[in-house]
Amino acid sequence: MQLNTENIQRSHRMPISGVLCTTCENVECLMKKNIASSVVSEFSYKKTDLNCKKGQQFIMEGAPVNGLFFILKGKVKVFRTGINGREQIVRFAKEGEIIGHRGFGTEEYYSISAIALENTTLCYFSKNLLQEALKKDATFTYDLMLFYADELNRSEAKVKSISQMTVRERVIDTLLYVSRKFGQVNGYIDLQLSRKEYADYAGTTEEQVIRILSVLKKENLIIAKGKRIGIPDVQLFKREISEHNFYLDT
């Protein structure tokens, strides 16, 4: 029975490679959420899977936009190259998230770069096919719009944090963001980042992150063993910045 359906799918409804959206486990994925729609379902067969090894760059700043990526499995960092080669990490992304969406639409070239932080599998959709699907399915389009709105909101919050927070608060903010997004396993954040990557996100230097991290460790607000960093009490940790922000907001 199962073999039979699989054969039918293989004959004319199989994506060019890899995992089907129907069997995919990424519930948060925009495709998965809308898979009940016939438009989305039809469209989902036209993806291409792409395997990226740890450290591999799959979006190059300035390269022409042909489509966009969904993360099937793995973790990714998105960044922009700033003045004198310094990286500015825009965001981190995990399973089910969209990468390269900003280049979508009227933009011709990517304004960001993306690198796999661990071995990652990506679902690639061509720009033209996605546009067609979006025109046909309003719910799908609406979901994408919500995603854009959320991204914009986060991006604005980040502008505030960089311009108004102290370095210490920015590092704390970064730690909170990463732990909220990737969670903690065995008391440590489920993502190993170098001090430089924390710095690139917080908008500081590697040395500054190292110094602040060791202070936070002394204050028992975090635990750190090499690249593994853990936050024992997230609520307590949050208070470190929310107190200050209270004054900023009023």
Place this chain on the structure above:
DNA sequence: TCATTAATCGCAC
């Protein structure tokens, strides 16, 4: 294990 790479510290600016 040894060699490479990352983290840390101290110091000058």
Place this chain on the structure above:
DNA sequence: GTGCGATTAATGA
């Protein structure tokens, strides 16, 4: 707060 160079710790081939 930032940036450089030396030292030390961690990682992985």
